[in-house]
Amino acid sequence: MGLYTATDSHTIHFHQLQRGTSDRVRNKRVNERTGEEVPFEEIVKGFDDGDAYVLVEPEELDEIAPGRSRSLDIEGFVDLAEVDPIFFDATYYLAPKGKEYGKIYSLIEQALAKAEKAGIARFVMRSHEYLVAVKAENGLLTCHTLHWADEIRDPRAEIDSLPRRAKASQKELRMAEQLVEALSMEWKPEEFHDTFREKVATLIKAKRAGESVEKAEPAAESTNVVDLAEVLRASVERAGGSRGKQGKRAKHGKPSTHVGNRASGTPEAEDPAGMTKAELYERAAAAGIPGRSTMTRDELREALTASDTGSGRGSSRAA
Incomplete structure (x- = not known):
């Protein structure tokens, strides 16, 4: 199947310039001990194990990297309600590989939509393995990359100030x-x-x-109401x-x-x-x-x- 990015970032990007000039300021790979710039080909990767660095050559990573996936092999189907939204990461549109695959594509989409289920698969892209969920949405198939379970942090362990369930009257x-x-409304993302x-x-x-631009109003001050x-x-x-x-x-x-x-x-x-x-x-x-x-x-x-x-x-x- 073809994989197409479904979202687009509209972030406005700036270049770094030296004030008073139009000269670009660029980041360089610099040896922190000597202050000298290091050529890209002389750079290796190092993993800090606490006592020393374990050096890994780029070629060694290439040798163990999984091959690029040419298909999505579904391992099973799960109820959509069982997949917590926190697991979802990026979204892609899926397209049939050719016209001859159009019918099976449509059948899968209709079946998933009726069953309200998602297909769970593994997918390799850019030397990384991803866990993905294939869903039926608005007449087409979408592929959502998922976080691995061990990537989801425990909020109770991460946030010291997280309150327990409050006892309210x-x-x-x-x-x-x-x-x-009173504030319920229809969801209109546009x-x-x-x-x-x-x-x-x-x-x-x-x-x-x-020209000048009107400044934003200052944020309201906290009233410390308890x-x-x-x-x-x-x-x-x-x-x-x-x-x-x-x-x-x-x-x-x-x-x-x-x-x-x-x-x-x-x-x-x-x-x-x-x-x-x-x-x-x-x-x-x-x-x-x-x-x-x-x-x-x-x-x-x-x-x-x-x-x-x-x-x-x-x-x-x-x-």
Whole structure:
């Protein structure tokens, strides 16, 4: 079968230059004792066993390297639900080797889709052996490289501060459940974008044109709140306010000061023109404005203004 990369990195890459020049700065292989550059052909690999280095020549690795796989030999089929997502690594599209293999390709895809199973196989690529899962997805076969079991770290052994299962009251648990329910949404991956990458691209474009770029709003400072019930209550209120659950605030008897609830202790909500980007984003989230995660401050303000105008309430919507 043919193997095609299914994902693509859009990371913006920079070269290293010496300030004040256009001279590239490159990394060199340097002997740390003498400071002299070492030719590639004089480099061997060394494994540190604690007492000394065990030297291994590149040719010795080539001699024991497994041959490149020309096919996927399925060892067995497992239920997809049994494969923990933490095992998945890279994803590839699989294609039939030729037109004559099209029918068997389609039959395997249909069978896997109906059974909701994945084929487990081993695959050799670039002198490395991989454990892979073959799945049926959207009418085609995909190949997912998997981490080996001994590559999965035990979180309890790695994270000293990891808490044990918390003992929560029924009230706290119900509030947490309400928060999940209130913020439940349909998964639309196309609405999420790498906003930092977009800002880097904007910065590059602006610097090329000799323009300035608006700085990001500083992150909100921690309030060190430890009252879980109060934090959850406020979160549920904010989430509920965006879905017309206005009765919750009256029930608790505490007017919210959160801009997402269209309330600030006064009959009118704050004018978007004077709000920070963070405040605009929170208000956009409360209003359910799509694509807000990729918007600039001006775009958020315009979207909120259009939303308020369209609802016929202007920017003075009452709480």
